Amino acid sequence: MAVFKLPRPVWLLGWVSLATDAATEAIYPLLPFFLTRVLGAGAVSLGVIEGAAEGVNSILKIYAGRLADRSRAKRPLVLLGYAVSSIARPFIAVTTGWTQVFAVRMLDRVGKGVRSAPRDAMLATWATAATRGRVYGFHRGMDHIGAVIGPVLASLFLLVYPGEYRTLFALTIIPGAVAVVLIFFIHEADEVRLKPDTTTPKPLEGQPGVPSDVVSGFSRTVTPASRTVTPTGRSVNPSGAAGLPPSFTRFMLVLSLFTVGNSTDAFLLLKLTDAAGTPRFIPLMWAALHVIKATTSMMAGSWSDRVGRRTVIAIGWVVYAIVYGGFAMSTSVTALFAWFLVYGFYFGFAEGTEKALVADLAPAECRGLAFGIYNAVVGAGALVASVVFGLVWSAYGSQAAFGLGATFAFLATALLFIVVPSRGDV
Numbered sequence: 001m002a003v004f005k006l007p008r009p010v011w012l013l014g015w016v017s018l019a020t021d022a023a024t025e026a027i028y029p030l031l032p033f034f035l036t037r038v039l040g041a042g043a044v045s046l047g048v049i050e051g052a053a054e055g056v057n058s059i060l061k062i063y064a065g066r067l068a069d070r071s072r073a074k075r076p077l078v079l080l081g082y083a084v085s086s087i088a089r090p091f092i093a094v095t096t097g098w099t100q101v102f103a104v105r106m107l108d109r110v111g112k113g114v115r116s117a118p119r120d121a122m123l124a125t126w127a128t129a130a131t132r133g134r135v136y137g138f139h140r141g142m143d144h145i146g147a148v149i150g151p152v153l154a155s156l157f158l159l160v161y162p163g164e165y166r167t168l169f170a171l172t173i174i175p176g177a178v179a180v181v182l183i184f185f186i187h188e189a190d191e192v193r194l195k196p197d198t199t200t201p202k203p204l205e206g207q208p209g210v211p212s213d214v215v216s217g218f219s220r221t222v223t224p225a226s227r228t229v230t231p232t233g234r235s236v237n238p239s240g241a242a243g244l245p246p247s248f249t250r251f252m253l254v255l256s257l258f259t260v261g262n263s264t265d266a267f268l269l270l271k272l273t274d275a276a277g278t279p280r281f282i283p284l285m286w287a288a289l290h291v292i293k294a295t296t297s298m299m300a301g302s303w304s305d306r307v308g309r310r311t312v313i314a315i316g317w318v319v320y321a322i323v324y325g326g327f328a329m330s331t332s333v334t335a336l337f338a339w340f341l342v343y344g345f346y347f348g349f350a351e352g353t354e355k356a357l358v359a360d361l362a363p364a365e366c367r368g369l370a371f372g373i374y375n376a377v378v379g380a381g382a383l384v385a386s387v388v389f390g391l392v393w394s395a396y397g398s399q400a401a402f403g404l405g406a407t408f409a410f411l412a413t414a415l416l417f418i419v420v421p422s423r424g425d426v
Helices: 006-038 044-071 075-094 097-124 134-158 165-171 173-183 246-258 268-277 282-307 310-331 333-361 364-396 400-419
Strands: 193-194 220-222
Touching: 006 044, 006 075, 006 097, 006 134, 006 165, 006 173, 006 193, 006 268, 006 282, 044 075, 044 097, 044 268, 044 364, 075 097, 075 165, 075 173, 097 134, 097 333, 134 165, 134 246, 134 282, 134 333, 134 400, 165 173, 246 333, 246 364, 246 400, 268 282, 268 333, 268 364, 282 310, 282 333, 310 333, 333 364, 364 400
Parallel strands: none
Antiparallel strands: 193 220
């Protein structure tokens, strides 16, 4: 399989994400029940907690991405981010009110905000224009495998120790520590050499900011201290002095529209829990979702290398809209669970491919900033979407809230084909 040919650092970062997601996702599917039933919070509080947490990490992602562009080594930022999350996460075990959960989630997301853009920029240095989809798809796939392992272990734990949610939350420090240790085995090279690639996809025509490896496919050397010549002949400094191309800006604007309707998955879990009447099987449902995420991510990433990013992203966004429409109209736990499984295809098609498109559009010397902006747009959208979703849910019910999310997704998909440039398909 092609994934076995990926560089060793890509595999290590994949294992880091697997361990981290195993810890995070052992908690996350139980959090809506824990907040609303154990701590007595409501839908609005759930939206505020998840939205604000994502908002904080979205701001940090911009600064972390910019700092990564200016630093010779990105690993220290990645290590700091994973360490903060791994230390903070288990403290949910001792919370007694929703405001304390809010504080823990904020710290957890601070860690994610620090690590995400530098990590994504690191992954880009070990990928060519023809393998970016595969690299980011693989990484998302490892994320989702961890998100299968964590909930399954959580379910087994709760079968043996029913109701021991706090003990379960405390035990997540173990996979968190494993993730931090693995980062020490990742060694950044002082320079990245890309070999000639005769399978490079067709470049984005007329885009002056497209990196030279996308345009030519020939080998190049990038060093932190060097200067890079863009396809237009401009000499730019790797510190990020060169601006991002208009095509990147247009993609971020369309993505912003989509994310305004992309609320936290905690609301999906809350409706599932209410329909099931118990949280006992919710972690297993969450694990089943991530099985689909993992398998689809790896397939869709490689597919986007061949047929184009825009088409694959659009498929994912349409699936999202359909699922939210299904959640708006369904009430039985069987129907909701079926829609929940389909939801996994949205993640598989969209998440890794969006990142690959960011790497396509951004010049190599400011990809850290580009990924920071990308992650910030996703996080800021989650803040707005989650708060609005909670308010609409409380005022008009879940049907109206899910219907609103579906509408934004359909609108964003249409605009994606209007304002985002194609790449031979695209």
